Amino acid sequence: MATLPLASATRAAAFCHRSGLASSSSVPSARRYAHDLVIKRKTGLPIQRAGPIGGGRSAVSGHVATVFGCTGFLGRYLVDKLGQKGTQVIVPYRDEDEKRHLKPLGDLGQIVPLEWDLKNDDQIRECLRHSDVVYNLTGRNYETKNFTFNDVHATGAARIAAIAADAGVSRFIHVSHLNAREDSPSKFLRSKAEGEKLVKQAFDGATIVRPGSLYGHEDRFLNQMARWPITWHVNYGRTKLRPTHSIDLARALELMMDAEVTSTGATFSLGGPKTYTITELLTLVESLTFEKTLRPGLNVPHWALRLAASITDKAAWWGMLSADEVDRRMVDDLPDEAGTKSWADLGMTPDKIEDVAIVYLRRYRSHLRFEQPVETSGTPLRKNGRYHVVD
Ligand SMILES: NC(=O)c1ccc[n+]([C@@H]2O[C@H](COP(=O)([O-])OP(=O)(O)OC[C@H]3O[C@@H](n4cnc5c(N)ncnc54)[C@H](OP(=O)(O)O)[C@@H]3O)[C@@H](O)[C@H]2O)c1
Numbered sequence: 001m002a003t004l005p006l007a008s009a010t011r012a013a014a015f016c017h018r019s020g021l022a023s024s025s026s027v028p029s030a031r032r033y034a035h036d037l038v039i040k041r042k043t044g045l046p047i048q049r050a051g052p053i054g055g056g057r058s059a060v061s062g063h064v065a066t067v068f069g070c071t072g073f074l075g076r077y078l079v080d081k082l083g084q085k086g087t088q089v090i091v092p093y094r095d096e097d098e099k100r101h102l103k104p105l106g107d108l109g110q111i112v113p114l115e116w117d118l119k120n121d122d123q124i125r126e127c128l129r130h131s132d133v134v135y136n137l138t139g140r141n142y143e144t145k146n147f148t149f150n151d152v153h154a155t156g157a158a159r160i161a162a163i164a165a166d167a168g169v170s171r172f173i174h175v176s177h178l179n180a181r182e183d184s185p186s187k188f189l190r191s192k193a194e195g196e197k198l199v200k201q202a203f204d205g206a207t208i209v210r211p212g213s214l215y216g217h218e219d220r221f222l223n224q225m226a227r228w229p230i231t232w233h234v235n236y237g238r239t240k241l242r243p244t245h246s247i248d249l250a251r252a253l254e255l256m257m258d259a260e261v262t263s264t265g266a267t268f269s270l271g272g273p274k275t276y277t278i279t280e281l282l283t284l285v286e287s288l289t290f291e292k293t294l295r296p297g298l299n300v301p302h303w304a305l306r307l308a309a310s311i312t313d314k315a316a317w318w319g320m321l322s323a324d325e326v327d328r329r330m331v332d333d334l335p336d337e338a339g340t341k342s343w344a345d346l347g348m349t350p351d352k353i354e355d356v357a358i359v360y361l362r363r364y365r366s367h368l369r370f371e372q373p374v375e376t377s378g379t380p381l382r383k384n385g386r387y388h389v390v391d
Helices: 006-019 022-030 073-084 096-105 121-128 149-164 187-204 221-226 246-256 278-289 302-315 323-328 353-364
Strands: 036-039 046-049 064-070 088-093 113-114 133-136 171-175 208-210 230-233 269-272 296-297 381-383 387-388
Touching: 022 381, 036 230, 064 073, 073 088, 073 246, 088 096, 088 121, 113 121, 113 187, 121 149, 121 296, 133 149, 171 187, 171 246, 187 208, 208 246, 208 353, 221 353, 230 278, 246 269, 278 302, 278 353, 302 323
Parallel strands: 064 088, 064 133, 088 113, 133 171, 171 208, 208 269, 230 296
Antiparallel strands: 036 046, 381 387
């Protein structure tokens, strides 16, 4: 923040005192209401802010946003952040029950559910025709008989982007994956790379976001590690990951709505700040839950697990471990690609998983040790190569 020389500061304070205004240094805290008018450069449309500056009840950000894929894990945190700031959020849903928890995340009437189908252009247009920002979070870890990876991540994403461009939406923010590459061994990751390319073609200036594996209350990451003791390993537990905190990602997506850095389109690599092997992560989970997660187990060869996964995945009608997921478990998280932006460009410092994992893992402790504190200020210490908590 810029500081005034002492003499000018005193003069300014005296002027403010005489004129009954708050002094310049106290202006930000004294200004509790925002009445701003911003004209969007791309569309020329006005965005009018009003109400409490920090958001909350009766705040109006002036934006209308559509969040495709809002009914999933990340979606709820993004809708929550947008709703708090007074953004009207259109929440497209497929299943009536999947959108109920989103309704209380904004003021009355600010969360608007609309039914949609990824293959129905009219419904997509209906969902975004009043919006100035569109987020695309749709994604699936496995293929179904109705939707392949390409249908959801590539052609589906491109369809939404093209309709958004046609409707005059000013920002399109598309969530991809940190490891999305055209030469990836995983079909899922190849379809994500294809999606990035098609979205950029369909929407000039689209923002691409590449997060690492997400963790949070409803994740398929820490929960999976804590729920079952691991009796078998893939890749000897050596696959390296850069986990991203879901709350950080939701905050970053929220900031992208207004950030100047996203006005002309950019790619953000939003992996976590540290890299861990799977074994290190399992050790962390074990230290925080006091439950054994790491059993000395067999390392299952890639081909054998892949074969077993492709058989069981076809037999069950719900998503189990798919062959492609087995492939992804062998892929190390990539470093940020040169030329992409990161957390610092949004003024953010992302969380390290060891600092926040206890919030999500405490529920896996037995009642006897439920409230036992984590040593130091939340950072488990490493001792003899293992994370160590107070006994
Ligand atoms: N979770 C991670 O670790 C992670 C890591 C990197 C990137 N990402 C990406 O981040 C995004 C959000 O992840 P997430 O964990 O929140 O995913 P999620 O919990 O699986 O939610 C996916 C969302 O996409 C929707 N969707 C899936 N297939 C669809 C289809 N055929 N038609 C319409 N909607 C469909 C789902 O709607 P329904 O509820 O109707 O099924 C749901 O709203 C995804 O693109 C994902 O690939 C996730």
